[in-house]
Amino acid sequence: MKIEFHGAVRTVTGSQHLLIVNDYKILLDCGLFQGSRKESYARNQHLPYNAAEVDALVLSHAHIDHSGNIPNLVKSGFQGDIVCTYATRDLCALMLRDSAKIQQYDIEYLNRKRVRKGEPLLEPYYTMADAVESLKYFIGIGYERAYEVMPGVQVTFYDAGHILGSAIVVLDIEDRETKRDIRLVFSGDLGRPDRVILRDPTFIDEADVLLIESTYGNRQHEATEAAKDKLENIVNETYKRNGKVIVPAFAVGRTQELVYHLHQLVESGDISSKLPVYVDSPMAIDATGIYRLHPEAYDEEVFAFLDSNGSGDPFGFDMMRYTRSTAQSKELNFLREPAVIISASGMAEAGRILHHLKNNVEDPRNTVLIVGWQAPHTLGRRIVEKQSKVRIFGEEYMLRAQVATINGLSAHADRSELLEWAAHFKKRPQHTYIVHGEEDASHALADGLRNQGFKDVNVPQLGQGYIL
């Protein structure tokens, strides 16, 4: 048996690991590499293996850095099954099409520059039609149901508590060459305990080979409970000032968590039931629809909450408004009374959030609430840094609104949560590979695992293969 690491090693994007066993090639994840436009294009366009020779793809979850190159895989000759949970399949139907749209935009940008330099034009690595075509290959499997991906290779998904449908992938393999039974566990992205909506990450008892993510292998988060209290305070203080809370948020995951938190706060009377909350993003509205379709992925707390208030919908309450059309969205520009407006994109780089920021950043009664990590050079980062002027649609605006940050909503386990999860293996894996983390984070987690008695802990290089 051999495993090759073709992405998300010593970095956090482009997850793809190729397993070669019993003459079958099984790909774990097929993510997009997300870096500068130029580097991303080079890395994503050419797959580092022959797609036609891959027999099956096992997908941990729908985030684009794990799923985003699937349309290119199919376009390049892949003919197998794409096996994932039901919710992951449904989220991919939304996210792969969105990814095709973003790419088209990026390619147009690159090509405008190339025209000026007289260079040949680039093709997108896949189109909207390719994204739709790839959906035919998906097979949904419920959590904790064993499924034979290839003869002698069974997959079982366990809840990873990261986003809706996210899974820890357990492969039980009969290796014919060495006549051994091997259990390979791929953590996918691991969530945190006690997050809203989702269950806690499942502890796995046994593994021979472990692939574990390390996004926060060297860092700790704020407690999740503190996040809800902070949200309550920010909303109430802004409401008292007669201001608006403007929240740039990722359409999938973060938006639904915020809505659910606000629903809880309204029900408990901790924020006013008269305060309107708007989700102004067609993508977030579609994603919320998918969250509603998958109660099998909710934790018990959601059902207890719904029982207690009889609302039947975690993502709906009296003053909750979803604005899909452009006309509805534009009406929000004329809103004079207090409100919470949640909109995409999460780093305020594109989308409707730009209109809300433009209209509201100069009023000191308002609050811009940042609920996720903001990459350098994004508008979101400039706001977190409280720069006095920000540029939106090419114009300068004074940043006079309050800026608040909630860090406790991370969808990734922190260092102690990763080590705690790994400590639950009753039998330590014989081989461990650290993936999905910046180099420092991966090495820090590797050291932590070695201290817990893990042997043969490796931080692979891009393209490196190991024979087991």
Ligand SMILES: [Zn+2]
């Ligand atoms: Zn993820």
